[in-house]
Structure formats: structure tokens, C-alpha cells
Amino acid sequence: MVRRVLFTLVLILSLAVKCYSQDTKLFSVTGKVKDVALNYFLSSATVSLLNSDSTLVSLQITDAYGVFNFSKIKRSVPHHIIISSVGYRSKVIDLKPDKNKDFLDLGTVIMEATTIGLKEVSIGVEPVTMNGDTLEFNSSAFKLDSNAVLDDWLRKIPNVTVWNDGQITVNGREIKSLLVNGKNFFGSDFKIATQNLPKNVIQTIQVYKKDENKLNPLDSTMEMNIKLKKGLNSGFFGKISAGGGTNGRYEGEGNVNGYTKKIQISLAAAANNTNKIANDLQTLLANSTFKSGRTDLSYQSNFMLPGDNKTNTLGVNFKYDFVEFPTFDNKNTLSISQFYQKRISYQTALIDAITNRNTQDAIFQKSSENAESNKASNTTTLNYDFVKYENSVSLQSSFANLSDDINSQSRVKSINSQGDMVSASNADYLQNSTQKEFSLFLRYAYSPSSFDHKMKKWKMEPFYITYSNNHINTNSFSNLKTSFLSDIDGSAANFDRNRSFEEDLSDQKIDLKVDNILKLLSGKETYFIRADFLNSVKLEQATRTDFVQDKQNDVYVDNKYLSNKTKRKILNSLYGINLSKSFGKRLTDRFDRNLAFNFGGSFNAIKYDNTSLKQFQNLQRNYLSFIPNASVQWFDNVFGKRKISAGVEMKVDINIPQLEQLAPLPDSTRFYYLRIGNPRVTAEKIQQIALSYSYEDLNTKNTFAYDLKGEIKFSNNKIIDSVFLTPDGRQLVYATNGPSYRSFNGSFEIRKAVKFNYADLKFQAFGNLSKDFIPNFVNNQFVINQNLATNIGVSAGYGFKDMIVFDLRENISYYQFKQPYFDAAFNGTTFTHTLSMNYKVSKKMFFNTNINFNDNRSSGINPNVFTIWNAYLSKRFLKRDNCELKFSALDILRQNKNLINRIEANRFITSSRNALQQYFLVSLSYYPRNFGKKR
16 A cells, blocks of 8 residues: 555656756846836836747746846747836847856846837737736736636646645735626635636736735735626526436536626536535536536545435525626625525444443443435525625525434444443434524624725724524424343333424624724824724523323323423623734835734623423523633735744633533433433633744745644633443433643644646645543543544645646544543544546546545454545537536445544444445536627
């Protein structure tokens, strides 16, 4: 296994080295751009490096001193540069390096200002221009295939990187949002635009900085806008596909999407029994694009999903822009969507669980399960966004109908360390439930820009107010036939129980934040410190009615103990002040540095009131606490070089105990896990310290960035479980407060991309580690469970032109569970190696394959090693390549297994479930497409 992985790595690296070694005779060029008439160097001028056929090789923006430099230029190919700046004539310079030198200094390049009425000499279309603060890429300067889409164009631009997960970076900075003519294009997934829009309908790609906080220019992100050509701002596209295969497997999906200057509308549907699950309309649209594939594995058959699943989905979305060309301060948008999903699942499972009772004894539990479920959901959502200068209104609402029908059977046997049977149980369960959900979110914000705010005499400070309302109504009926036999004391129990319940849950919340409250009260600017006022009020209400019957002598009789009605009301109020002070230094076009301190605190008052037909559940509690918070943020941006941010944050969370912990109604049918109440449990206080550090290299077209994060949590009164384990394997559980809770979490992410003339190499690494010390009581003995979980992943992608793409992903997961008091430990390791390849056999034929090696090893369990190999061969037809015949071979080796290991408190559990296995499928797809043309 390791040899195969190493061989693949060596192959990818050798290809990259070969590309690099082909360009051994290289040189570099540098120069300065200056306006002699005004005697100053031109910053932010665009310098484009092109080869003899006018293909863009690289581009740069001059720094504050007008300097530019290019390195690793091939001598064997003639090159020239184009220098342009708003208000100046563009200049073209042929590069003629000295044969005896590896660098060329162009010295000072003089730019002439444009004279009104003076006819300029045309030098052709410039591939890149800097228009104010906006970087623009011009479509007509790039030569691509007639059927190329936006994604193909982006991959041709030297300073742009398109990652396999769809993320886009420009000059090392991540693009946070992508717009088309200033609007989201059928949602927020970039692929819907990049892999559908043809390159020939696009005029320019614009990249610019977007201020997230108008009063804080440092709080900004990068945005990309696709500007369509005049007269081509309407069209439609989609996909219609159907396929059938072996073992009765089938897939069918279709969507059509149309847009005009103000309207976007989508209709999509899918049905399959191949474990392709789409939980929203965005997933359907993003994974049925005209140029789908490469090495994206996000929407293929999920072989990790347990059971045999059949899924039907239907979605529709309508969006209307009242403003034809919206801007950041002028937007008026309404969208309405409907999404329906029905999923039928058949599952079988074999489960092994180990529960430690003391240092010498453990209970081994073996169980089998069979379950059939039928779930359906139908959700309607409405979103409205309005922005006019400093005023903005946002409304989000949804209504959902859900149903869930379950029919399951389980058989359980418990054995002690000596191999003796200690207990057994059987259960047949039937459930029918429906649920209605409603949610409403409304937000108004007043946020003037920093310039407008200083100029206006009106002294109102920025603020926002939000209101949210959520309501859930559930109706459920269930029947449980269950039996239990203890081989320890000979006790036995049999139940045939009906339970019906109706539950109404609702919560309403109002949040208010007013910035710079001191200035608002005094009418004067407070330069020493800034104070923001925070207020939050939340009301939660719940009503539940349970009606329970037990079968006695063939007649169902009311169970007056479990039949009950409860009402719960929780009023949560928070009032706080946040103090902040920042120190900054900025030099235009050179650097921007800022150090910000935030300190604050809030009083949190919680009133808990529960009423019930059961006297012991009539509870009233009042909680009052002071919640401090503090943070320090450092921001260092050297323009065109690097961007660094670092921070530390400290905060406190307060969590109150719930009815199930304070005073539940124990259900005697739960033989192996029975929870009782403890009214003495108090609210837990968890303190947190979070650290973060990020770095972005802005100096090169070869992207490099990394993020580091860490978090520490600790508490000396955390709500924990006290467990009493009986000799026959049953657990009696109640909640209590315990000391010594500790949790440590850390994560990192690294991204590196290298672009060659005809190839690119992408590297990504990520990882996270968590170490938890969780206290609890086992048979009145205080113990601390130690959980360790790590996950490290590495991916390397290599692409040569548009012919071949390799993607290698390595993932290692390790978990460990320790109970030092019982001298017990469990651990497990999972190795996953995934190799994907997309090969362009010809202009219209593509071959894609991915191989997934899995190696799972756990304490006391035989290793679980299997390989999932999938392959796809597709052929495009017709002049516009919009018809596709595809052959798919899934799990070719027929080795898929579904084995899951998990830890619950003091139990280690291993489960094996039925799963999707080998099948072959042939599908035919048609992509209707029309952009700005009359049919």
C-alpha cells in the first residue's frame, strides 16, 4: 500500500520537475515606471508579460516606487511587455536580454499622459488593465476553444488559481464571492457560473476589494465580478440525464436555468438508488454543470453511506432583482425557493460494544438491527435583501413539512469477561411522525461609510437590530414491543407500548447593537476609547403532551405515570458593553498595520420555569452571571508582498441544565440505558481561549497561504454523567456537576500553488487535533476519560494543459480512548489514500478514474482493508459538445464495506452495516444551452 502511494507521489513530482527542468535557460527583467512631466513614479500600473503569440505569461502591479520585476523567463521564446495605467498611453517593450547575463534591467520607463484629441496608436487589446482599484482581465485577449467556459479562461490567467474544491485565489488572496453583472449567479457556488458561462459571452473579469465593515477599511475581502457583453445578459442552460445499470441501479436528473437582466429561475429534479444525495437545490445545480468533473468527488455515489437508499428530489427557485445593476450600496432582491426530498432506506447492522465496569471486568454487548425508514421533507424559503446607501434590510423566512416513518427490529445479548451470558433483549419498533417548522429572521442595519459618517452633522451612530422567530410542531405515534431477561437475578420484563405525543417549540429573540455609544450620548468624538452597547433578549417556550398506553390482557390500558403534559418557559436576557481601542499606521500604497484591543462584559439573567402534571417536575430556577470577554487582534499588510493577521480571544459560555437532567420521567422500556433526575445540578461555566494566525503571500502568482488555530476549554463545574453499571450490563445514569474538564483543539491549513507555462502544481495540507479530559462517575468512582482524535490530510494536484489532471489525497485519522483508573484503552487508525485522474483522450472523449484505499485498524478487532475503484468514460457529441454518453463502473473490485468505530462515554462501539457495492451504469445527458442568441 505504502509503495503504491510513494510511486504516485514520485510520478507527480517527476512530472513537475520535468516541466521545470525544460526551462533551464532563463532570465529575469526589472524596471521602474515614471511620469517625467510630474516627476513621480507610477504605482498600481499594470505590467503584462506576453510571449510571441501574445499569450499572457505573467502580470504584475507596480509597487509604491513604480517597480516591477519578472523572473524565470524562457530565452528560447521571444517576449514583450505591455505597461498601462489609467490616464496614460500604453507602452510596448520587446525584451532582448544579453546572452551573457541572466537579467535585463529596463531602467526607468517613461509614461506619457493621454492628451485629449490626440489620436493614439493602437497596440491591440491589452489582456490586463488596472481601472482605479479594480483589476480587469479582457476576454478578447485570450485565445480559447469555441466551447470553452469561464473555468477554462481562469485557469489560463497566470496569477489566478482555481483549486479542485472550486475555491479561487488571485495574487494569493482568496475570492470570497463571485458575481455576474453585480449579482449572485444562481446561488453562492462558484461552479454554477465558472463551469456554465461560455467565455465568448464575457467581456471582462473584474477583481476588487470589498469592505465588509464600512467603518473599518481593514475588514475587507476580495470579490470577483463577471461582466457580460452588451446584449448577451440573458440566456438559459441546464442538463437532462438518464441512466440504467446492473443490479437494478438507476439515475435520472434534470435541471433548466434561465436568466434575464433582472430574473433568475431554476427548476431541478433527481431520482436514483445509487447513494447520490442532494440535500438542497445548490448541490443539484453545482454538480450538473456543462464542464463538470476534473477530480471533484463531492457528488458521486457515497459508498460510506450505510444501507440501500432510494432518493427523489425536486427543487425550484425564483429570484428577482429590482435593480438591474446592483452595487454594494444599492441593492433590492427577492428570491423564493421550494425543495422537496424523499428518501427510503433499508439498513442491517451488526454492533459490538465494550463497557468497562472496573479494572477487572467489562461487559461485551452484541446486537443486530434491521431498519426501514421513509423520510420526506418539503421546504419553502423566502429571502429579501434591500440596501440603499447606509440603510439595509434583510428578511429570511422558511416553512417546512417533514415526515419520518420507521420500522425496526433489534436483538441484544450481553456477555461478561468470563464469557457468561448476563442478559438479553428484543425490540420491535414502529414510528410515524410529522413535523412543521417555521422560521423568520429580520435585520435592519444603519452603517454609513467612514467618509460619510465624518461629513454628516447628524450624530446617529451605526447600529443594527435583529428579530428571529422559530416554531416547531411535532406529532408522533410509536409502538414498541420489547422484552428483557437478566441471567444474573432472573428478572424479566415484557412490554407492548403505544406512545403518542405532540410538542410545540418556539423561540423569539431580539438583538441590538449600537456602535460608539459614548459619542452618541455625549455628542463628541471619543478618540481614547470606543464603547459598543449590546443587548439580547430570548424567550423560549415549549409545550409537550404525552399519551402512553400499555397492552394488558390484549387490551391497551392508559399508563398514567408516563402520560403527562409539560410547559417550559426560559427567558434569557443579556446586557453588555464592549470597549475597544486600536492603534494603526498606514503608508499609502506601502503598508497598513493595526493593533486592536477589545474588552467587555455582559450580565446574563436566565429565568427557567417548568410546569407539569407531575409535581416533582414543577421547577423554577433563576441564574445570574457576569460573562467577560476580551480579544487582541494584529493585522499587518505589506501591499503586494504579504498579509498577516493574528489574534487571541477569551470568552465564557453558560449552559443551564435541562428537564431531562433535572427531573425526567424514567421509561422502563429502556432496559440498557435508564436516566433519572438530579434537581441539584447547576449551570455549567465553560471558559475558552482561542488563538489564530494566518499568512498570505501576495508577492507572486504562485499562491502560498496558511492558517493556524488553537482553542482551550476548561471548566470546574461541567454537567457530566454519573453511571451505575449493573452486572447484567444495564446503565443507570443521572447528571451532576464535576470538576477537571479540559479540552484542547488545534488545526492548520496550508495551500501552495505553482504555475508553469503549460502546467500547474497544487499542494494542500490540513490537520486537526483534539484532546479531551472528560470527567464522570462510574459506580460512584470519579474517573476522567481521555479522548484523543487527530486527522491529517495532504493533497497534491498536477495538471498539464487541459489534457491530464492528477489528484492525490492522503488522510490519516487516529483516535484513542483511555480510562486510566480502569487501566482500559482503545485506539484506532484509519488510512485513506485517494488517487484521481482525468485524462482528455481526444477533444470530445474523457476518461476519469478514482481509486480509494481504506485501511481501518482498531483495538481487539481484525483490520478492515478494502479498495473502492471507480472509473468513467464519457464522449461528447454535436457541434456544441452538449450531448454526452457516459459509461460508469463503480466499486470495480467489489470490496466496499461499511465499518464504523465510535466512542460514547465509557463505551467503545464498532458497527458493520450493509452498503452499496459494485455496479455498472450507462447514461445519456443533454445540455440545453443558449446565451443571448435568438433560437
